[in-house]
Amino acid sequence: MSAFVALLGRDIRLAFRAGGGAMLALAFFIVMAALIPLGIGPDLKLLAKVAGGVVWSAALLAALLSLDRLFQADYEDGSLDLIALSPLPLEAASFAKIAAHWLTTGLPLTVVSPLLGLLYGLPPAAYPALVLSLLIGTPAISAIGAVGASLTLPVRRGGLILPLLVLPLVTPALIFGAGAISAALNGLSNGAFGLLCAFSFVAVIVSPFITAFAVRPNLAG
Amino acid sequence: MLPISQLDVANLASIRGERVLFRDLSFSALAGRPLCIEGANGAGKTTLLRILAGFLSPSAGTIRLRMKDGGGTADADLRGPYIGFIGHREALKSQLTARENLAFYAALYRAAGDLDAALAWAGLARVADLPAQYLSAGQKKRVGLARLRLCARPLWLLDEPLAALDHAGKALVTAMIAEHCAGGGIAIVATHEGLDLDCAQLRLGLA
Amino acid sequence: MFQYANPARFMALSGRVLPWLAVAAGLLLAAGLYLGLIASPPDYQQGDTVRIMYVHVPAAWCAMMIYALMALSAAIGLINRHPLADLAAKTAAPLGALFTALALITGSLWGKPMWGAWWVWDGRLTSFLILLFLYLGYIALWNAIEDEVPAARATAVLAIVGAVNLPIIEFSVRWWTTLHQGESIIRAGGPSIAAVFLWPLFLMALGYTLLFFTLWIVRIRTEILARRARSLILAEGGAA
Numbered sequence: 001m002s003a004f005v006a007l008l009g010r011d012i013r014l015a016f017r018a019g020g021g022a023m024l025a026l027a028f029f030i031v032m033a034a035l036i037p038l039g040i041g042p043d044l045k046l047l048a049k050v051a052g053g054v055v056w057s058a059a060l061l062a063a064l065l066s067l068d069r070l071f072q073a074d075y076e077d078g079s080l081d082l083i084a085l086s087p088l089p090l091e092a093a094s095f096a097k098i099a100a101h102w103l104t105t106g107l108p109l110t111v112v113s114p115l116l117g118l119l120y121g122l123p124p125a126a127y128p129a130l131v132l133s134l135l136i137g138t139p140a141i142s143a144i145g146a147v148g149a150s151l152t153l154p155v156r157r158g159g160l161i162l163p164l165l166v167l168p169l170v171t172p173a174l175i176f177g178a179g180a181i182s183a184a185l186n187g188l189s190n191g192a193f194g195l196l197c198a199f200s201f202v203a204v205i206v207s208p209f210i211t212a213f214a215v216r217p218n219l220a221g
Numbered sequence: 222m223l224p225i226s227q228l229d230v231a232n233l234a235s236i237r238g239e240r241v242l243f244r245d246l247s248f249s250a251l252a253g254r255p256l257c258i259e260g261a262n263g264a265g266k267t268t269l270l271r272i273l274a275g276f277l278s279p280s281a282g283t284i285r286l287r288m289k290d291g292g293g294t295a296d297a298d299l300r301g302p303y304i305g306f307i308g309h310r311e312a313l314k315s316q317l318t319a320r321e322n323l324a325f326y327a328a329l330y331r332a333a334g335d336l337d338a339a340l341a342w343a344g345l346a347r348v349a350d351l352p353a354q355y356l357s358a359g360q361k362k363r364v365g366l367a368r369l370r371l372c373a374r375p376l377w378l379l380d381e382p383l384a385a386l387d388h389a390g391k392a393l394v395t396a397m398i399a400e401h402c403a404g405g406g407i408a409i410v411a412t413h414e415g416l417d418l419d420c421a422q423l424r425l426g427l428a
Numbered sequence: 429m430f431q432y433a434n435p436a437r438f439m440a441l442s443g444r445v446l447p448w449l450a451v452a453a454g455l456l457l458a459a460g461l462y463l464g465l466i467a468s469p470p471d472y473q474q475g476d477t478v479r480i481m482y483v484h485v486p487a488a489w490c491a492m493m494i495y496a497l498m499a500l501s502a503a504i505g506l507i508n509r510h511p512l513a514d515l516a517a518k519t520a521a522p523l524g525a526l527f528t529a530l531a532l533i534t535g536s537l538w539g540k541p542m543w544g545a546w547w548v549w550d551g552r553l554t555s556f557l558i559l560l561f562l563y564l565g566y567i568a569l570w571n572a573i574e575d576e577v578p579a580a581r582a583t584a585v586l587a588i589v590g591a592v593n594l595p596i597i598e599f600s601v602r603w604w605t606t607l608h609q610g611e612s613i614i615r616a617g618g619p620s621i622a623a624v625f626l627w628p629l630f631l632m633a634l635g636y637t638l639l640f641f642t643l644w645i646v647r648i649r650t651e652i653l654a655r656r657a658r659s660l661i662l663a664e665g666g667a668a
Binding site (some may be wrong): 147151152153154155158161164165167168169171172175176179182183190195199210213214217218 | 599607
Binding site (some may be wrong): 002003005006007009010013014017018019020073076077078079081082083084085086087088219220221 | 310326
């Protein structure tokens, strides 16, 4: 078993153990999306129209829930020291942690999203766009969120300002993701998937380097 | 035999803000003989170890790792792969069992040793499958010792390895350091209570 | 360039430049406001509402310029580890946020008579709203990290990531407005803008820019002085 897989596996395991964020994020996602119709009324036509935006916003917030612990936990208990001394470069370790975060939040959210589509009366033609946009776009949330998590590492209550840092940076994902769904609703094709792919790809490639760069000085003490 | 021969430290200084922790610190740690860093609380033992580990840049000075084949490196990043580290914190995940924690580090460090043997050696056979949150402070420390032994790095940097341990645990640490050095390893041990071994001494806090 | 990066030299030089800069900014703004609000004719379509443009458009320009300067200072601070560059980035942010807020408020004031609503999800307004959030996040991160050195480093990374991402955000917001309404609402002046409107705009833009540099220098000087005062107090405390 390689060092990368070891870290990936450990983070996935931790996310599903007591105090882990996976189930919490999923529950938050469903509850939030289920509560919004209570606010805006049961009109299924209207709900179908806003479904894409609601699901995407809920996914963003749900993914943020567990992000502030992404490095903080390892920092506080000293694990980060040992990860830094391991044969795994910090960039690869960051990538492993981003991947684990996505596998335990973004992917489960994507899997249950058709259920929310039902609640919102989404026409069948829009389901592929719903699932596909989340599948492509949520890695960008984990990746950009990891940058935010690394920047707030020296902050004692980093979770409080993390959303303020991360949410503006991920707006393109939200716009392209929700845009892809609304295009599918209207039977159009607007290139949203291509843009979302590009954004997500660049975010996932670049962010481990930025993250490692921001994490490293925290080893000092 | 292990590939390293000694660690040379020259004119090392650590200044944080206005506070001078130490300066003009020069010493060598030799393979085969533990180096014991003593000093009161706040004398800079932990900072020195973190500088040696490469987590923190010194304000001045050089640290050079010398190899048996005559080569060497002053680059902190190249030093990392030789270092076995025990810090203040146990680096354990409380939701994972002792065995899972140890298995993670063994895989992360690509260590080939036997997990069960390492756990038994540390006296943890009975509690190996308990989540780490149920372990006592001393037992957590012992998981760290097992990890250090299993990962088999030649240059040990140990920060208060005796803390929280009972008599048997302290004996275990002393024995493992002796064994490590006898096998040609370097051990640099920060401790305020001294080590019951023949070792070189470095006192911090007299500057 | 870096010969002026020494705080003492910066204090001496900036102290000499500052009064001139302040006077020039004041004169330009006064002239621009006179030309824009009094001397120029009302627009034949927008009427007197067009005068908001003279306050709005230069504020928007400055807001973007300041983000670029802030990110540049942050990058210099990160690469050269120069505390003065860190200070420059830190002090630029609240000014940038202020200009962004000014652009948003005046944009909204302009929007009420033109569009019949205080807020319209127009592409430019929306991207300026996100720019404001970027500024606020940057300021919040500075305030949240207690130690100067890690704070400078983390905020610098944030500023650079923000600067790289900003064009993408801008693009995505444009894309979004075309997706949802098809036609673009705001057309500030159009391509052929008469000289009577151009002059006040130009003077105001220059005035705003100089005003920003004046305030920026004042803020950097204040930070340097505050730092000196702090270390003097600490030194006294140590001696006592």
